[in-house]
Amino acid sequence: MKLNEIRPATGSRHSKKRPGRGIGSGLGKTAGRGHKGQKSRAGGFHKIGFEGGQMPLQRRVPKRGFNSRKKGETAEVRLSDLQRLQSDTVDLAALKAAGVVPQPALRAKVILAGEIKRKVALKGLLASxxxxxxxxxxxxSVEPPVPAPAAGRLKAKSAGGPAAPAAN
Structure with missing residues (x-):
């Protein structure tokens, strides 16, 4: 055997098909697209799920539920997580620093899961x-969070009461 006699194993390699390059190629004339119709034309594209103008399945089927935008705001903290923390005073910043609560969480709620045997003071956290x-x-001890005032929602009433309607 010589280097110039080496050939790939029979059937291991085959030339790629070149559509529309003569009848001998097996994909000549219509190039595997069939006769006429939108899909045979150049640029004959329709969006996924399009059913020729008929109401598509995705719009015929009724929708249920929604994804809450507030879902990730409150994180759950177990009592066993508090037991593992080193500090005696625990607030949201301490929980985030320890990696118990994800950074985007706006508040945390301690739930009855696991055990706690040491003295811990919760500041500004919810608890079941x-x-x-x-x-x-x-x-x-548990010090609940102070509710923030609704910014700009309520306006102070003027001293004179409601304004009188303008005379014509």
């Missing part, structure tokens, strides 16, 4: 009834 009882039983 069971979690609050467990923390207080361990000698800790």
């Amino acid at each position: 009834k069971g979690a609050r009882a467990a923390i207080e039983a361990a000698g800790g």
Whole structure:
């Protein structure tokens, strides 16, 4: 065997098909597109799901539910997570720094899952009834978050009351 006699194994290589290059190619004339119609033309594209003007399936089927935009705002914190934290005072910033709560979370709620045996003071965190009882039983305290005033929602009434209608 010589280098110039080496050939690929039989059937391992085949030339790619070149549509529209004569009847001998097997894909001549219509080039595998069939006769006439939108799909045979150049640029004969229609959007996915298009059914020729008939109401498409995706629009015929009724829709249900929605994805809440507030879903990721409140993070859940287990009592066992609080047990593992080093600090005695826990707030949202401390939970984010420890990696217990994701950074985008706007608030956190402690739930009754796991055990807590040490004294912990929660500042500005929500807590379920069971979690609050467990923390207080361990000698800790829970300071609920102060609700922020609705910015710009309520306007102070003027001293004179409602304005009188203009005379014509």
